Amino acid sequence: MTLCVTCCSLYKAFRFERGQHRHQAQFRQLYSSAVSSTNQQAITVVVQVRHFSNMMLGKSVPEYIFIKVAIAALRLIAPLSMLCVAWMLLVVPASTDPDPKWGLFYSCLRIYAPLEAAFFLCVYLPRRYHLQKTAKHPRLSREERQALFTRCSAWQGSANYPSGWFFHSRNFHRKNVLEWLLWALFSTSMNAHREEWEDEIVGYLTTVENVLGQELPDGYNKDTPCMRLTLDPVPMLHRPLLWYLIIGVIDFVTCLRLYSLGFRHYGDKRMFQSFPPRPLTLFSRPSSIEGVSYWYLPHRSLTKSPILFLHGIGIGLFPYTSFLADLAVQHPDVGIIVPEFLSISSRITSPPLSRNATLDALRHILDAHSLARVVIAAHSYGTVIAAQLFRCPDLATRVTATLLVDPIPFLLHLPDVAYNFVYRAPRTANEWLLWYFACRDPDVSRTISRHFFWTENILWKEDLQDKVVAVALCGQDQVVNAEEVRKYLTGEDEKKANWTGGRLEVLCYPELDHAMIFNVRRRWGRLVRVLDRFVRELN
Known part of the structure; x- marks a missing residue:
């Protein structure tokens, strides 16, 4: 909101008046678009504030217009910046003294526009080519x-x-x-x-x-291609430098919040390991495994299990801080481990670890803190990591119970997840929000299109036998086919808010979209109660 007010104030303070020098008038006309675009960053910030509180927009017309304007504002920054640079070089020489009424704005723009143009040309374009590298697929017998x-x-x-x-x-x-x-x-x-x-x-x-129920006709229909997630091109869209600076501020606030809750950060002390930089990592403790960072709230209980929280795609841990705070307040003696998956956190960073490397990292982290057993709480993409952990014999035995929220791994052989996240053309406001801010993020897209292998990540109901598992499904989930997953897990057509079968529980939120369960406390309260029961069931 501060950035919103600042942008509006700057725009009003440096408005141009009529009757200026011809070049300045032309310059003003051109840059009025740039000013408007810059001013629209307020909209982007508001979108993110809304994203933080609601996680997903609805489907109303005002929300649709809102998100479309916000996306357009972000996408216009790069072309307008290059146009600004060209205008300054060709039409308005750098030595030209600007009108005093808008000199500060012009001086700032002379710095900002070249930075955005260079960021697009020297960072995004080379990375767009680099991120298309062929995937290294696991092979099956x-x-x-x-x-x-x-x-x-x-x-x-x-x-x-x-x-x-x-x-x-x-x-x-x-x-x-x-x-x-x-x-x-x-x-x-x-x-x-x-x-x-x-x-x-x-x-x-x-x-x-x-x-x-029919014989396939011979030949190949070129008008009917199939979805081949890890072979098709990696789809992505440019994010301006300003967007990453906003992410950096959000990350900084998140770090302060977690530190205030008593968490300690473990990781590489190199501030520029990813972009935007993370200055608070200068105070990090050494991680037990190179290249892996995580947060840890020390475990002090002798009768309860610690929690391993695996987050999903988005802007890092910011959307989960209040949820984690509730867990910490509920059980101040229970430890919480939160690995950071930077490749799905709207950052410029290195590729994600392979399945085996991820499991090794989790093993090292648990061993480093002498945690023999844990309760897993995973959301969205984090449930993929949980599924991989289930099939690792030595790690699976260390899991006392598991909570899967908006689970991705079930029924991955069906096309829903791949289509909804990668191939679907957005139509409603919530789909546009997901499409631009998650699906088309370069590093997120690289993770899904080059490092997400369905044969490694699929989870079957049989894999949950003899395990204490709770699954939370959102009925309006635009990524997961929640209704199909519910039928698969429960074996029933009738919808129930709470379903229990043996050690498996299914919690349903029929009115919620993907990730909206972390919107407000009254929604995640059921999850906290489930975890409260799980951490007590150590014996």
């Missing part, structure tokens, strides 16, 4: 592929498997399905098709025909 495909075919969802993986889903031919199978099971393209796979693939094609 024939037995693993067959077992996985059999499992997938057993739950087809609402008749959109496998047809939902294809654009214009009813017009795909046999080779279209072959192309999809080569990506999904063999992690390769048509060009790398091997003859030794032929018999195996024929079996898969036969199963697909049985699922569809």
Whole structure:
């Protein structure tokens, strides 16, 4: 809000008057657009404030106009900055003395516009090319592929498997399905098709025909491509330097908040390990594993389990600070470990760790603090890390209970998550918010399109056997097909606010969108109560 007031004040203080020198008048006209664009950053800040409090917008027309204007303002900064630089170089020489009434504004703009232009040309454009690097796929054996495909075919969802993986889903031919199978099971393209796979693939094609109830026509329909998440180009949009500075301020505030709660930061003391810089990391304690940072609230209880919190995609830990504060107040003697996944936190940073490296990092962190057992609380992308941990024998035994909020890993063989996050064209205000501020962030997109492998991350109901697990689903989730996941986990068509089956609980929030559960305390109160019970069940 301070930035909002400042931008408006600067705009009003340095308004231009008519009758100026011809060049200055032209300059004023051109830069009035720039001023307006800069002033629109207030809108962006307001969007973020709304994002912090509501996490997702609704679907009303005013909200739609609001988010579209905010996105347009951010996207206009780079082209307007380059236009400003060109104008200053070609039309208004640097030696020209500006009118005193707008000299300060012009002086500031002479610094800011070149910075934004250079940031676009020298940082974004090279990174856009660099982030397209080929993914390093995990490879499955024939037995693993067959077992996985059999499992997938057993739950087809609402008749959109496998047809939902294809654009214009009813017009795909046999080779279209072959192309999809080569990506999904063999992690390769048509060009790398091997003859030794032929018999195996024929079996898969036969199963697909049985699922569809029809024979696939021969040939390839070029108008019906399939979604191949880790082979398709990485989609991204530029973020201006101003946006990253806002992220830096938010991160600084988040750090202060966590420090005030008693958390300690462990990590690399290099302030410029990621951008924007993190000056408070100069006071960090050494991490037990290089390149991994995390927050730790010391564990002092002998009768309760500590909590391992795994956050989701967004702006880091800021949206979760009040939730973490509630946990800390509820159980001041219970430790909380919060790893930072910077590659999904709207920053410019290095690629995410591989699955094995991530699990090794978690193992080292737990060992460094002598934590034999933990309760996992994970949200969105963090549930993917939790799913990976479930399949790691030595780490899985250290988990006493798990809370999964807006879970990504269930039914990943269905197209919903991939389509909603990567391929869907936004229409409503909440979809535009997700699309620009999450889906098209360069580092987030690189993480999803080059380091998210569904075969590693999928989680089955059978994997939860003999585990204490609670799953929280938002009925209006625009990323996860919450209704399909609910039916899969409960085996029932009837919707219930709370469902319990053995050690599995399913909590439903029918009116909420993805991540809105962390909006206000009355919503996450149920989660706190679940974790309160989990941390007490050490024995």
